[in-house]
Amino acid sequence: MTGAGNSALLSIRHLRKEYRPGQPVLKDISLDIDARGLTAIIGPSGTGKSTLIRCINRLVDPTAGEMLFEGRDLAKLAGAELRAARRRIGMVFQEYNLVERLSVIENVLTGRLGYVPAWRAFLRKFPAADVARAFDLIDAVGLDESFATRRADKLSGGQRQRVGIARALMQAPALILADEPTSSLDPKTSVEIMELMAKMGAERGVPIIVNIHNVELARRYASRIIGMTGGEVVYDGPPEGLADAHLKHIYGGEEFL
Amino acid sequence: MNAAAREWTRFTPGERIARAMLYIVTAIAVVWSIRTIDIIPEFLYDAPEQTADLFRRMWPFDWAFYPKAVHSALIETFHIATLGTILAIVLALPLSFLAARNFTSNPILNLIAQFIFVSSRSVNSLIWALLFVAIFGPGALSGVLSIAFRSIGFVGKLFGEALEEAQQGPIEALTAAGAPRSMLLVKGYWPQVEPAFWSVALLRWDINIRESAVLGLVGAGGIGVALDAALNNLYWDQVGLILAVIFCVVVVTEIVTSTIRSRII
Known part of the structure; x- marks a missing residue:
């Protein structure tokens, strides 16, 4: 196994996704997610954040690449094996999907x-x-x-x-994915929900990957921030390291700062 | 050029021509149909008298006929409609899952299910009844089968469409939790389409009560048999009674189904 050597819970290697041939939404993403902590993925709309998260539990099928999780390549699973892997990955949705x-x-x-x-x-x-x-x-x-x-x-x-x-x-779950969990909520409730997710993750030792639009919330609750733009990772590090220059690169322009 | 751009007409010239054509075709169709139906003026003139005469012959009803023949036929009609509806639901449910494109992604299976629905719906229940009376002989069994076969298409099509309109969000959530397909059906689709299911089933039952009332005209059991006999014997007081009974039954089923519907949804 390629991932046997490292301690990461989830190792994404050269992940690529094209909805239309020749137009990649995700270009060669490689990431390691540790078994602890809250990872926030930020970036403008349409940059592939949701696609990335959905590739992990295969609601979206990746075009190429591998995703090692608990010793198996999620990209290759099917049927009962895929379901067995999915039940180890919880998911929280923007529109709740109850x-x-x-x-x-x-x-x-x-x-x-x-x-x-x-x-x-x-x-x-x-x-x-x-x-x-x-x-x-x-x-x-x-x-x-x-x-x-x-x-x-x-x-x-x-x-x-x-x-x-x-x-x-x-x-x-061994991992929780959250796709814009606060985007349909008011600011106060958004904070409460992020607080709750961070707390639950920490108490139960479940790592969480969150797609989020709100950079302030990401800074406040994440232990690691991944900035994406145009289907590529352009920042990967602690929240303290995320400077305005990075945000300019991620979102393009500076009027919003 | 600028002035032209400011002009506004609701329809393009092409659309105007198409609309004019439509009017002309409609006018031709009306004239043509009036000339084809061969109205005999004499029959038309004394129609009010004939109608009044018919009603005079019907009233007073032959009440004694009710316990003698109508009651048991009425109960049989109920049974034909209910059994036929249940049979139709049992047969149509699996087919509607095959027909729903979001649940079954195989276009050939979709097509097969839709073909069965269309064939079921394209034949009127009276025609189905003629067919089944020829096969199984006259009686309630033929009635039940003809009701069921006519209803499969109705129930299956409407329920299949309800399935296609189910929101994908919850289905996605259950998929993400590792639920197998059977559980997507039970916990994802079913709770969403349950009201639609009951409303389709009740509506069809309601229609079937009315349809099974005439099936007897071709010998497939129920109150229609009594109606047919009374019509043939020109016992208008019995005919009047049966029509009144059918009317009452239809009103009652309407009330019952709408009450149940409002409770469920």
């Missing part, structure tokens, strides 16, 4: 769908340990028990995203 007509607890329990036998999920007979853990997680993300039986479409944006985080944690 099943609106299901209750909060059932949404959280869908995080176990990769683990429990189909008949159990079908009959809503999740193992008691899973149900107990789901209640604990609803608590942990700051929703009280009365939320558990409420339907997801009755919740506010911030509450929905808390459910989304609980669902991701329910998978007992």
Whole structure:
């Protein structure tokens, strides 16, 4: 195995993605993600941040390159092996992507769908340990028990995203991906959600990769910042090292500074 | 050039010509159809009298006929409609998943399912009934099968379209959690399309009650058999009773289905 030598949880090597042949959205990305900490990916819209994150759990199939995760190349997996890898990677979405007509607890329990036998999920007979853990997680993300039986479409944006985080944690993931988790939220709620994700990640020792538009939030909560522009990584380092010159390069122009 | 650019007309010359053509074609069609349908003026003039006469013969209803023949036929009609609808749903559900392009990405399977839906819908239930009466003989079984076969296309098409309109976000989330396809169906698609499913099923049941009321005209059981017999014997007081009963039943099913629908959704 190529990745046997290093200690990274996820090693991305020469990742390339073209939606249309000859027009790469991701050009030769190579990254190592450690088993700890919150990594923020910043960059202008359309620069391939979402594509990068979605390649990792194969919601998008990469064109070339490899992604070593727990000793396997995610790019080559299919079928049951791919599902087994996916359940080790939680995901938090910009639009929450909850099943609106299901209750909060059932949404959280869908995080176990990769683990429990189909008949159990079908009959809503999740193992008691899973149900107990789901209640604990609803608590942990700051929703009280009365939320558990409420339907997801009755919740506010911030509450929905808390459910989304609980669902991701329910998978007992080795890695969490978050695709613009705060972009649909107001500034105060955005801070709360980032705070919650950073805290959950640290408490449970789960590394998190976050796509984020808000540079201030990225600086505040990330231990590492990756700046992307035009499908390439142009900054990779600690938040303290991120200077205005870098931001100019990443976003182009300086009017926004 | 500048002045020309400021002029504004709603339609381009091409569009104006097309619209004029459409008017002309419509006028021709109207004239042509009036000349084709051969209206016999004498029949038209005494139509009000004939109608009044018909109603006079119907009233008073032959109430004694209800317990004798109408009631059991009515119950049979209900059974034909309900069993036919259930059978149709059982057959149509798997097909609609095959037809939904977001769930089944194989175009050949999509096409097969759509072909079955179209063939089912292109044949009226009365025609299906003629077919099944020829195969299974007269009776309720033929009625159930003809209702079911006509409904497969309706239920399958509408439910398949509802599936295609399901939001992809939650499906993506469950995929990302490593859920197998069967679970995407149960926990991702089903909760989203459940209201559509019940509304399609109830609507079809409602339609089927009405359709199974006439199936008896070709011998496929139900209240239509009684109606057919009364019509043939010119017992207008019985015909009137049966029509009134059908009307009441349709009103009641309408109320029942709309109540259930509003509760579910």
